[in-house]
Amino acid sequence: MVKYKKVMNRGINMFNEMKIAFYVTGGIASYKSVSLMRELMKLGAEVRVSMTPSATKFISPLTFQVLSKQTVHVDTFSEDDPKYVQHIHHADWAELSIIAPATANTIAKIANGTADNFVTSALLATTTPIFVVPAMNEHMYEHPATQTNIEILKKRGVYIMEPATGFLAEGYSGKGRFPDSTVILDEIEGFIINQSDNLPLQGKKIIVTAGGTKERIDPVRYISNDSSGKMGHAIAEAAMKKGAEVTLVTASELAVHSQIKKVKVESAQEMYEVVDANFDNINVLIMAAAVSDYTPVKQENQKMKKTEQLSIELKKTKDILKEMGQKKTHQLLVGFAAETENIEEYALKKLTEKNVDFIVANDVSKKDRGFHSNKNEVVIYSKQDDPVLISLSDKSKIAERIIELVVEQLG
Ligand SMILES: Cc1cc2nc3c(=O)[nH]c(=O)nc-3n(C[C@H](O)[C@H](O)[C@H](O)COP(=O)(O)O)c2cc1C
Incomplete structure (x- = not known):
């Protein structure tokens, strides 16, 4: 050698x-x-x-x-x-x-x-x-x-x-x-x-979730949201570059760096199952996915025919962040709050109710940031420190900052 x-x-x-x-x-x-x-x-x-x-x-x-x-x-x-x-x-x-x-x-x-x-x-x-x-x-x-x-x-x-x-x-x-x-x-x-032998996240296992889940109504129709997955994918890459072993559980079609393990999921239930099955063995979970809150009670096997009126009965999906917050022992949990109003109030509520370490809150009502955009502005809330504002910047920069906070927190 x-x-x-x-x-x-x-x-x-x-x-x-x-x-x-x-x-x-x-x-x-x-x-x-x-x-x-x-x-x-x-x-x-x-x-x-x-x-x-x-x-x-x-x-x-x-x-x-x-x-x-x-x-x-x-x-x-x-x-x-x-x-x-x-x-x-x-x-x-x-x-x-x-x-x-x-x-x-x-x-x-x-x-x-x-x-x-x-x-x-x-x-x-x-x-x-x-x-x-x-x-x-x-x-x-x-x-x-x-x-x-x-x-x-x-x-x-x-x-x-x-x-x-x-x-x-x-x-x-x-x-x-x-x-x-x-x-x-x-x-x-x-x-x-x-x-490299001096990367801060070497030896750490991190799961990042990304994208908007799809809840099937029938084989060709679904309920979803506007999340592109860009934020979660950027976070996964930032963590990988700091030496972490990263699994990206994604509902997005975006390309994934070959050094990141990708698990493609569609529904909130699938995402829950992957996160839950791996949670005990990881150090950090970053939930950047926009997980549907509701899913159809019944999924039709055949394409539904047109009728005068249609009601679709919905049931609540599993709250992955909350479930992992209850289960957590040593894991660091980072959640996202995409809101259109009362952002701080909802973010702080999530922080305590879901037992998470950081909430990255953003306003998704503005056209120049958030869903689909390459840019975002976020405020990161934690129980121990003052909120950290990251003003409008590329999602890769925001991802880098979030990962820096994770590194600091892991000590
Ligand atoms: C049209 C043509 C295509 C070639 N393509 C390759 C190739 O893709 N890979 C390869 O190892 N050698 C290829 N060769 C053979 C090399 O050019 C040859 O072994 C040469 O001595 C390599 O020299 P070098 O290693 O100093 O560059 C090709 C030769 C010709 C004429």
Whole structure:
């Protein structure tokens, strides 16, 4: 095992000002690495690219140069700055090395310590963590030689991503594709989190609920509400980035970061069952879901036919927050109060009646915030401290602040 440096964990904006040495090798997927590099830059990373001579047959260094606004290194011996040996300087400058795509050939070379071009020489010299995105024909990937080289690298502490399965350049389906940029970015974030050893929520298990539940009337109709799930999903991500093991119990269709365990539910009853079954083993429950208060007494098996008048009898659903408040032993409970009037009064009532530690109260009557919006303004009430106002800001910022309060409370 090589002792690699650790990447500094920057919290929510994980790539902000991160110095990334980005290595491109000669695979057909090298054109896809342009978007990956752009995404990293959009997230605030400083990216410097180097390429193998084979990679330049697929894509021009000029493309990377223009987009990264940095010199792209290909030739080990074009030493145009006497102050530095370029491949060593490139390796020393970086905090993180990414090889995307990584050919079978380059994987073999770095497994064996070959240093015969700029990329392999810099990779032998680097002390940064190395993240590899292999992309190749399925048979090349599954070949025992490639698999042995991958194993050697993994044992050395190099992170090797699983390629995606799908349509390959050869015209048939197989395992070997370059994954989508979002999947790669999620996995890099997970890699950075896992190699950090000073995150405040490491070892903590958190359940976050999100979205508006749906209560079925018949197979095609339901009662629901305007909650998008954005707040809950942002909280889950903020907790994950602080090192927590997060389960997101969501009624929303929004995408979920691959490092978060997603449990998709539909009704209030389903959400209750998942939360209840896992409650004893968690440290924190954050109920950001808008759980329906009522559900139809009877659910029709067939689509209901039109009638002159229709009455649907409703019954109360389980109050998940209240039930967990009664059950709680060591768990920290965070509830939400989405109100249109008397916000403070209702929030304080919830705090005591439901035995929760924090109530995040928001006014959902305003158009520029709350349901569906990316922004919100909330006041966080607790039994022990003065209310904390978080004025109108992105839900990711609010999520970060809520998680900071959770961290403080857990001590
Ligand atoms: C059209 C074409 C596509 C290729 N695609 C891949 C690929 O996706 N993955 C791979 O490992 N090798 C691929 N190769 C083979 C590599 O280019 C070859 O092994 C080369 O020596 C890799 O050099 P490098 O590792 O120094 O970049 C391809 C070759 C050609 C001609």
